[in-house]
Amino acid sequence: MTNHLKSLGLSSFRCHIDTQNIAWVEINCPGIPVNRLSGEVVHELGQLLDYFDRQTPAGLVFMSGKEAGFIAGADIDEFAGLDTPEKARQLVERGWVMFNRLARVTYPTLALIRGHCLGGGLELALACRYRLVVDQPGTSLALPEVMLGIFPGWGGMRRLPETIGAPAALDMMLTGRSADARKAKRLGLADGIVAPRLMEQAASQLVLSGKKRHRASGIPALMNHKLARPLVVRQATAKLDQRDPKKHYPAPRAILEIWAKHNGNALEAPGLIDAIVRSDTARNLVRVFRLQERLKAFGKKADGVTRAGHVHVVGAGVMGGDIAAWCALKGLNVTLQDQDRNRIALAQGRAGKLFARKKKDPREARAAFDRLVPDLDGNGVAHADIVIEAIFENAEAKRELYRELEARMKPTAILATNTSSLSLETLRTELKRPERFLGLHFFNPVSRMPLVEVVETDGVTPEALAAACAFTGQIDKLPLPVRSTPGFLVNAVLAPYMLEAMHCIDEGISSETIDAAMTAFGMPMGPIELIDTVGLDIARDAGQQLSPDTPLPRCLETRLARNNLGRKTGKGFYVWKDDKPVKHSAAIAPSGLAQRLVMPLIEKTQAQLTNGVVADADLADAGVIFGTGFAPFTGGPLHYLATLKDGQPYAQSQTKHPEQPQAHGPGNEQGSTPQSDGATPPQ
Template sequence: MNKDENNYQNWRLAVDADGLAWATLDKAGESTNSLSSAVMDELALILDRLDSSPPRGLIFRSGKSAGFIAGADIQEFTQLDTAAKGVALVERGWQLFNRLAAVTYPTLALVRGHCLGGGLELALACRYLLAVDEPTTRLGLPEVMLGIVPGWGGMLRLPARIGPQAALDMMLTGKSLDAKRAKRAGLADDCVPARVMDNAAALLVLADQPRRRPALLQRLLNGGPLRPLVARAARKQVGKRARIEHYPAPYAIIELWEKHQGNALAAPELIDRLVRSPTARNLVRVFFMQERLKGFGKASNFQAKRVHVVGAGVMGGDIAAWCALRGLTVTLQDQGMERIAPALQRAYAAYAKRIRDPYELRSAMDRLIPDPEGHGARSADVVIEAIFENLEAKRALLEQLDAVIKPDAVLATNTSSLRIEDLNSCLSRPGRLIGIHFFNPVAKMPLVEVVAADGADAETLARGTAFVKQIDRLPLPVKSAPGFLVNAVLGPYMLEAMRAVDEGLALETVDEAMLAFGMPMGPIELVDMVGLDVAMAAGKSLAGGNAEPPRCLVEHYNAGHLGKKAGRGFYQYRAGKVAKGVPGTVPAGLAERLLAPLLDQTQKLVSDGVVADADLADAGVIFGTGFAPFTGGPLHYMRNRSA
């Protein structure tokens, strides 16, 4: 290829023998590409250069192994302290990508790895989009997760390409598509393996064929007369998940698409309200806290290949299923196939919802191996104990595992309430036992606590943390203490909610108080999700030091109502869905009463050093409990409330 004579700091531009221009983004000094002001300014210079000497086609690709483009530069977003700066940021991308969309030569985005936010908006401004079929390839517009909107053309071009219903679903939820789903949806023109991606990209551009048009119904729904109907349905769906006073961005997306064809510049006052809102500031704060958690998993190069899980109950079985889904070979041990079979059935049902290719589905199931005799423990890189919460039973099992596993294997317990120090004294090397504590439901809860006892082996902790990152979970380092961080703050919170029920308040009313505050689930339903048996086993930890647990908890537990997994707890569950009555009027101050013990306990755990600092505590409680993200976390909420 002939390299361009211009020197760019972040781009490489070359023209090949066929006259195709290849623009490779390799952002200077960063492991991931993002669309900073400097990157966008250089892209404008590239378009200037190609205007004077048009190529046969232009192909965008990434020079990073991490992916295509992660989106806009979030650091720059934090500097938008005036209305003019916010509008200018939107205007820059909107005009530049409109210019790209209008060039006379064919353009293509070669997407390998993540293609998110502004990255997808750039790709949508190209005539063609070629997705590379790899596990890391994801395409989406997740701006709503930051409390903002896709202002650089995404709200215009995504509905035009895949239809407004599918596009709004992606934009309003932040969902992303893998390469194959992107092709099926019409977002990608084709999906190819990495070994042929450059040739496939060149052939597609040189062919210069018209893109496949969306179906007639999609075009009609995207047209003027039917837009209000689509928008009304979208608002109804959003209203089930988010209240406008907490999360204004999804409602703004609907309005901008319906009334302004996705042009955010047509409503600058709306953009200003979003960009400078407390919700956006707090969600950006949550984003950076999430990135910090991801960073903990980079302290070791450890990569597990085999995992052995002991305990095929809901937690153990789902941990095993998740690890197998992420590509690891997993052996699952319990006392006989009759105990393991339900976990395999749950795994198959969960996989079938995610995996359309029958060969991939079979492959995932083949990686999940029933192992009643526990032979897999000997060859596993990570061994996880996930049996019921009983100190003596766990100690006996851990002692057996310690005698047979590899010397360098990570030995972990998934205990939710027991101290690691009370479990590790039976081991030949007590420091090798760590906690790797998942939350229910495993496939949905992103946080995993990595628990260190006094004297814990540093290398084992680093490996355990890397393993959590390897399976696409957020590792949170915590010290060994009853309930660690998440359960220790949930205990007093759920206890206070059940005390309110003991005082005569309806279950639905108690839950509604916290739903109105912004929680994704009420505390009583949360007890059902955790399991009433787990709540009872936590004992004094849940009861906040009192000897007696709430009467309502004891009554349901004694009646065998163990929560959602049993089909009945405080509520009844039909086909996995909760059956609730209509909540009564929420008493004034109820939400503040229920929150108070959670806030106090979070602050205490930071003071006690169970978690290193307030930001990590906020991150842990958000990603481990679903604490309303728009608040920025419990301690951040406390500071702002008292300010």
Template sequence: MYRWRARRCDVDRDGVRRVMESRILDALKDRTLELGPTPDTSDTYRNFKLTRDADGVAWLLFDRANASANTLSEEVLTEFDMVLTALEAQRPTGIVIRSAKPSGFIAGADINEFRGSDPVAIEAQIARAHAVVDRFEALKIPTVAVIHGFCLGGGLEIALACQMRIAIDGARFGFPEVMLGLHPGLGGTARFTHLVSPLQAMPMMLTGKTIDARKAKAIGLVDAVTEERHVRNAVKDAVFGRLKRAKPSPLIPLLNFSPVRGILASRMVAEASKQAPREHYPAPYALIDLWEKHGGDRPAMLKAEQRSFARLMVTTTAQNLIRVFFLREAMKKLAGAGDGGIKHVHVIGAGAMGGDIAAWCAHQGLRVTLADMKAEPLAGAIKRAADLYAKIVRKRTDQRDTLDRLIPDLDGEGVRNADLIIEAVPEKLDLKQKVYAGLEPRMKPDAILATNTSSIPLQDLRTSLTRPERLLGLHFFNPVSRLQLVEVVSHDGVDQEMLKRATAFVGAIDRLPLPVKSSPGFLVNRALTPYMLEAMMLLDEKVEKETIDAAAEQFGMPMGPIELADQVGLDICMAVGDMLRSKFGDLLPPTPAWLREKVNRGELGKKTGKGFYVWKDGKAEKSSAAAATARPSQEMIDRLVLPISNVCVACLREGIVDDADVVDGAMIFGTGYAPFRGGPLHYARSRGPDNVAATLRTLAAKYGDRFAPDEGWETFT
């Protein structure tokens, strides 16, 4: 239901992965990745294989043991140092480093080692890693990185230490460290800004965005882009001086000149502050400061990078963002393996949610039929899908193929062959049950019936079904293409095998499943509703809307609750609030009468152009003066955010969700809850459960029982 902006790397990772795995596996089968006829030390190393071809070129194949992707650990770098010793002794005519993993070159550093608490020890560890990379860079032998798939973070820093870089078409490059509250730490800050214009290098590091091979060639990051079948010839040209190398821009020394750096750095700080406040996200500012102070002196910047990285590593922000990384990985595992046998999805309802769910499923390679009673919603859904594919699918032929998989189905005939039917009609019990009555007799015996309801308990929805055991919930969040969470809702009579298949389906379409038991509002909407309604109470108390939004943003939310309510639609907020209040009574703030009047006047928010804010070109018009003078109190912040933690504890106690970490992950990936806080339960744990409960009791005494601490706080640790 709720729409909330969330920061994420805007790249179809799984789409690229599938293409690259297919290409590389084919190459392995036909031996085009064979490294040479005469192995030198094929069994000497645990993570590397070293061979030499007929031209005397050493091919170093990185194949990290017992891992699906290559990452850099202390063990790997120590062994890499041993390989360098061997190469220095053998003096090959050239050295080629590439990956044996179909997924890509190197995915970055091993995040499992990002757990230190002593900056001195971390700096010493980073210094040892720097020494290995510096040694590699200093080799007096032509070095070439051959890159396919993802080349990220530490992997890109290894590639930068090579004299030449050859990319396989489809490769992607980036520095995602900022997403972990860090900046590059293996020399990338210095090497990148001296190879590529700082005007292009710094934004890549500051945002974590990736670029494709063609863009990497255009900015001078790689020297050539080729197909797998031409790699050997490209390598020969590189080693023997025939490759036309990328030339660094003559403006780079000027842009790295001290006075110019100062001007550019101040502009970068201004841009960064619009997206990530310094007090919440120190990494971008540390990177800008590093470049501003040392950008003109490469050795000094390499040294200063180590110290800056070590200091960032021990910040609360970095440790919480690293925790979020592991939460995502844990939630991916909940999906299990496979796709649940789901090949054809039939979506009923071509509105904002149904249409976007259908578009996303088609993007993930599934055959999708989209049904609606009228042609106009279907046409609108197809147009939105085309606009989405134009943004996230690179090739026009692939855009066309994806659209071909999304089939408008005015007569609803797709239900007969669908493996999964997703109902996404408006939130009305009688309407949904009417839809079920018409489609259930036409479904395949093993087909799954899923509802995208955001709040109606499945126990109510199932009463009209002949086979209620195959009804379950798949609750997506808006916008579907950006928010990763899907609540997989069960009830006491659900078919467990179908539930397992549905959960696997969520993982197969690159989404994170949250297993929840059916209950009003499930987890996310139940937790967010008091946040939204408390903002209405503050408006009732004549607090400026800009001040209320500023309170949430000061805490770290991506947008305030008033702007969020406009984004969601005031009619939807009111309907969900009424439904949940009918279930939970005084545990929720009442819906103000003036909100009903606003809805009755048609002032529904963004979709009608006016709600609490006036909306133009998709943006809320805010009073800059009111925003500048907003001074929210800590009590106001607590009134907004602590009820979220309170509901999460209640859902944990009631068994709606079984795991506290999964609750935190759900709120981050489903709503954008301040990721640097680590989630609402982790925030409560960091602040102290006793402190949170005591603060709630104080608020309850002052404002009413809606703030009463849940009894789950007594056992929460």
């Protein structure tokens, strides 16, 4: 691309003027894998607009010079320097003023969006007259600021409701939910959708088309009228109260207030800017984002590591079948082995529902289904790059299986177990290549739980570990390296938490009261509902594995004797109807109940760190957040412990407004913990 702006000395923008006098501006921030709107980049955008004030083009098209996507948002590294209210206000003002200027230019502008377009990137696109999205995997438009505890302050709160109407806009802003290319077109967020090979031709035609800027119409537009906004706010607030009654998260209510009272201009509410941008919640959610990025970094393909192309899964139960389905969804060829043909059929049925839910194009859903191949005889073993064992928890049965598998596997293949309780050192005793054996511990439900514990033992090669982590990243999961020890990290910290909850029941505190105390604390689900969801027999087995000398709580023994195993039998601590627990009203919780329940979890997290199960405190926090749903607004259990002040949770006491909490839940190979599709993922 010829750089017509070379004389300006811009580092993040290049420009070519074509024969139609269309300016093609390529955004390519140097030295980083994605485009981010740092202060320097926004300043250069101003210089760019100055140039076009003097040399007016027939049209201006913004596009990305990076394969990763359009723009990933603001530079969150700059948040660390917001140590005064004035600096927070200046950050908001910088983008608000610049994007308003872009929206007012006399020539037509277009954002050509390929890949992700997030946060400030979407706000820039909304300031353009047109948006053209490329129909390809990975194209995603979102305002996910709420996940960082902040709001879209650079014009998104005004322009998104004007463009697609208040209901859809608030849904996106309050949840961080994204839209792919087709949904963006359906909402009116995109003016057109185009195949990659035609994108520049289509952009030329649209930017010179003379069409008016798209605006919402009908009822969605009426709901954006100032007279209707109080009704919309009341309805949205009622939902927020249900999700976060203790008001742990400030951003959603701030978004509603700024939209309703200030037409999306946060500069008219400087007190809210400071209360949100510099809040403990925002700092902690930014911390969670960084933890997530660190886990993602483990999943990057290392030099010399070949990406997996074929996965063979042995065991078509809930975990094995769902692992196989997820791998097929993510583009891998998968063979699923089991002695029971009916079990494979059930796994295929669940897979079909997953593919239909995740792939809106029936052709893509069918392609995913075709990649999942039933394999009663295990013929796929010889072709697999990774073989995952997910059979029942019996050490001898697993060792016998490994003898058969290893004889048929490629020498370069990895053998992984999904065990959550058995010692890897015990399982590998008869392997000829133990250096290529490790754990890949998924959580249930596989389609919703982001974490995978990558379990290593002494002697495992660095190449095998790197390949396992890269495979985890390849299927869009977060790899957490952990050492082999009973329960690893996540199950080990959940066991004392659930045990303490059952001790409370033995003392006469109701299940509802216990669960209400912990959901008020910020957990996605209470510990008693969790036990019912996982299964009381599984809770017993895990407890005996992790604490063999600890007697079972009376309440657990009683229910086990009646074969009341929780959700799977329809009755445990709760009666289950329509796959949901029937709960009575909770009593007033005894003082300090939440702290009593959560402290065993925190102490066990500290113990696992001390014992070297994870490398450092940040990884311990990351594992517990993404594996159990530990309240994200706290920044993680060890971070939370460090903020305790005078015996009270300091971070919690500083929270001013509610935000929709993250709803990641724990699980193991027998149970499942649902996650709301509208929950705030860390994302």
